[in-house]
Amino acid sequence: MASLLVNEIFESIQGEGSHTGQPSIFVRLQGCPVGCSWCDTKHTWDVLPDNVRESDIVMRENEETAHYFETDVEQLFILFEEEAYLAKHIVITGGEPCMFDLQTLTSEAIQRGFTVQIETSGTFEIRCHEKTWVTLSPKINMKGGYTILQSAIERANEIKHPVAMQRHVDDLQSILAKRQTKPLPVVYLQPISMQKRATDFAVNQCIQNNWRLSLQTHKFIGVE
Ligand SMILES: C[S@@+](CC[C@H](N)C(=O)[O-])C[C@H]1O[C@@H](n2cnc3c(N)ncnc32)[C@H](O)[C@@H]1O
Numbered sequence: 001m002a003s004l005l006v007n008e009i010f011e012s013i014q015g016e017g018s019h020t021g022q023p024s025i026f027v028r029l030q031g032c033p034v035g036c037s038w039c040d041t042k043h044t045w046d047v048l049p050d051n052v053r054e055s056d057i058v059m060r061e062n063e064e065t066a067h068y069f070e071t072d073v074e075q076l077f078i079l080f081e082e083e084a085y086l087a088k089h090i091v092i093t094g095g096e097p098c099m100f101d102l103q104t105l106t107s108e109a110i111q112r113g114f115t116v117q118i119e120t121s122g123t124f125e126i127r128c129h130e131k132t133w134v135t136l137s138p139k140i141n142m143k144g145g146y147t148i149l150q151s152a153i154e155r156a157n158e159i160k161h162p163v164a165m166q167r168h169v170d171d172l173q174s175i176l177a178k179r180q181t182k183p184l185p186v187v188y189l190q191p192i193s194m195q196k197r198a199t200d201f202a203v204n205q206c207i208q209n210n211w212r213l214s215l216q217t218h219k220f221i222g223v224e
């Protein structure tokens with residue numbers, strides 16, 4: 001069975017976007033080459049063989065590390081049971097989770113009665129069950145040189161765009177103009193790193209464009 005590289009798994013409340021407030025099992029996969037300068041999970045970027053650990057070591061680590069373990073879908077659901085998770089919603093994030101083929105994981109989750117959501121930059125093909133909720137957080141002109149895929153723009157169930165300045169809004173407008181599938185997905189602006197200037201800017205742009213505001217609510221209340 002296809003392998004997954006896991007940076008961390010934890011149960012919390014979805015802090016962002018349209019599922020905000022929903023109890024969720026977060027699966028954070030290792031690896032991302034996109035290179036957003038303001039990324040809040042830089043420890044997930046590199047996949048260094050020296051950083052492989054046993055799953056129980058990674059599961060007991062309390063701080064952010066670049067350690068990861070290798071697993072498969074079957075083992076992942078065993079682990080959920082061992083951890084006695086209660087949430088019925090799974091958020092697959094990273095790193096860039098779409099570097100992995102998520103078809104088996106999302107299908108198995110849905111078959112077991114979970115709802116599933118993927119958080120993705122849209123720079124890799126999205127391979128998942130059709131009932132998966134896809135949150136697209138578009139990344140263009142980042143250091144890694146990746147471009148957003150048209151297929152990701154069409155697949156998005158919501159767009160959650162990190163913003164701090166006008167250029168980010170212009171990027172978002174250009175992405176929305178490319179979307180052919182109707183209806184348009186619900187659009188959120190998410191202030192980069194919760195900075196006051198970025199938040200004020202986002203509020204103003206939400207009002208101007210009738211978009212919604214997404215705050216990283218988990219950070220305000222100090223949970224994972
Ligand atoms: C860490 S990313 C991982 C998933 C995927 N690579 C992506 O970018 O969507 C998860 C979410 O956090 C957002 N994000 C990352 N760093 C942020 C920051 N400093 N401020 C606000 N949002 C941030 C991303 O845009 C994305 O919506």
Ligand SMILES: Nc1nc2[nH]cc(C(=O)O)c2c(=O)[nH]1
Nearest residue numbers: 013014015016093119218224
């Ligand atoms: N509580 C909580 N909600 C989140 N929503 C998206 C997250 C992510 O890092 O992808 C995230 C996260 O790291 N924690």
Ligand code: SF4
Nearest residue numbers: 032034035036039121
């Ligand atoms: S695509 Fe996502 S994980 Fe990768 S650098 Fe950007 S925000 Fe971070």
Ligand SMILES: [Mg+2]
Nearest residue numbers: 040041216224
């Ligand atoms: Mg996060």
